[in-house]
Amino acid sequence: MNVPRAEEYFRGKRVLPTELRTREFARLPLWVKEQSFFMAGVMDAELAGAFQRAAQAVLDGEMGEAEATRIIREGITKSGYKPEPGQEGTIKDLTTVHRQLINLRTNVALANGWAADARRRTSKTLVAYELVRGNIPQEPRIWAQKIWPEAVAASGSKAKPDRMAALIDDPIWLYMSDFGVPYAPLKWGSGMRQSPIPRSKAREYGLLPPKGEPQPPPAKPPESLNSTLEVAADQIQPEKRKETMEKLDGLAVFVKDKLVFTDPNGSRPWPVPVLGNLLPRMNVDGTENYQKRALREWRNLGGDAAAMRAMEKEFSGTDLLDDWGMLVRRVTTAERLQTTTALVDALANLVSLVL
């Protein structure tokens, strides 16, 4: 089973120049936050890119924080950035080491938080999180007495106010986050972390009904960056849907009342039969679907487990290998595959549908 890794997740982000501040950005849909790299109030993509490269270097283990800030300093020099008058030396001044370190640490922590959450969602029996402390803070906050009970009341959570635990998909995790994502770090600098707990303990805490009664659905499996990309389509009349679908040319499909992005060249998990319909479609620029091309190369190399290893050797450093990696991940996740044999079988099935 592929282990979700923070550095790979972060590598998939694209710079999003924006005038929004952090709190405004946190209100955007999860998919926007998970797919984009943004910095509060930074409209210069080159400049934001320098901050992104620095965080990537730390996540990849290529350099420590001090060394990574050199990438940021070079980016600042190159962009000609100057702080706004009156903001020199404040936290809004990108040239200050304080701002650079906060940005770096936040991005690294969020990427690590995403990976930890994604890994935990592969368990069948770890169904909830308990909040635990992971450091000794300078100024401890009153979590049990104040922050948690208030969050339970305000978020629509089904958790108990006197026990800092909730099911993995409970809305309280998103509510508590300073960054609008349901994983650590929830409150910056708090040192609080989510520790997964098993069903028996969740039942003991009153988060699950007693055995024998209907149980809530299990937590969603790890999601792709595009898994939440959808728009409410209840405004679109049924007769207009066909026209809309034709215009979108397979880029999106209606699922009940939602228009869901199909992510033809991306990482959104789809079962093999759906991919069998998706991959034969041409890209909007008239070129062949990239993952179909990667699938063909795998088949040409033998279409077996050895060919999977050969792909890495043959296409190292190319876009085709990235496309191949995304195809493998989306099939593995959607089909909940756990062995190489099962994956090879699923891909062989896809070859028969697509090529």
Added chain:
Amino acid sequence: MNLTLTVAGGDQIQSTMLRCASLTAEDVANEARAYVEKLTQDNFLAYGSSHKNKLGGTTTNYWLRASQASTATATGSDITIVVDAIKVRGIKRHYTGGGTIRPSGKISEITGKPIKYLTIPINAAAHGNTVAIMQRLGVNLYRRGSVLVAQSGPEKSDSDVAMFALKKSIGPQTPNPAILPTQNEYYDAINTAVDELLDLD
């Protein structure tokens, strides 16, 4: 270097398969993997919340990062725990103890000469910081004997505070096995995983 530990789950996984035919070996191994990972991460969090840094400085979240850097993978009936040393430098040395650490000899970004000394924080304000970061924070550091002191006024003075000790080497480090759970605790975690799986409706 990564900190790696393997727990053999063979007997427990086999006996579970005999008790419940509907479970596959992969189901059991993945669940055991998740519980072993959780136990490792929880142990680091508990360690971090009970051990303050000796200088009393702001936390660097070292143990919290160790928790995040811990992953477990199941290969057959073995479960391997890896704590990624890229994300928490020196983690293996904490567990196993280690030999003497000496300067890398790389060219210093500050002096432009080969690095001859390790800079060891001896003041809470220096904890978690490097000399380069402190200088960029506006702290003027200068050498006085075997320490680097922070200049507090326009001129050097006797009241300037020592921040870093300059050392030719440090070590060897004493091993600290308490940062990871014991083998028995890992076996208990695998048993819990198995019990929870068997309890699924």
